[in-house]
Amino acid sequence: MLPTEHRLRRREDFATAVRRGRRAGRPLLVVHLYRRTDPHEAGEIASPARAGFVVSKAVGGAVVRNLVKRRLRHLMGDRLGSLPASSLVVVRALPGAGAAGHDELARDLDTALQRLLGRAP
Template identity: 35%
Template structure:
């Protein structure tokens, strides 16, 4: 995933937390705000384990999101991993992410 797609500043995350529409499943929470640019951030709480586990979850989420980028509407996305995400394998995280994106109808019309 290109660096230009990343949410980096705390203020950007706070904006999405305050204004975003949320949708959740067992492993993930998705928050989304419409906007002119595509940006995404991944958040993993300290409840999810030690740093190694949290970083692994973030890497898996980034990898699962990368192929979706051309098919999605522009805006700011924040994925918050829950404790169940640490035990989930890559395919399961990918399915969960796809489920949340479809539930929020964030795919472009021509991508369906």
């Protein structure tokens, strides 16, 4: 589970990450990353990285969507330490994510984050 200080909750934060951030697409998900360059823009000097998730009905029924969200929250919780401070991340699950296993989601998430952060896989 993601701690409260690491969750995206406001619509404006989701919109900022999607509209102003960089995007990396994978077969199972799309990751949007917005890095704040000015620390005063974030409201605090050292605010933590925050993540939000979008899982639509195209992924599956309610049980499948909740399973995908739980898996993605768990995976992002392990990776928040590698993200720059004050960054916003939105992970959008694509329809294939409902049938994918934990390892497949982890692989796609890692690849997308590495691409966005400019690191070699």
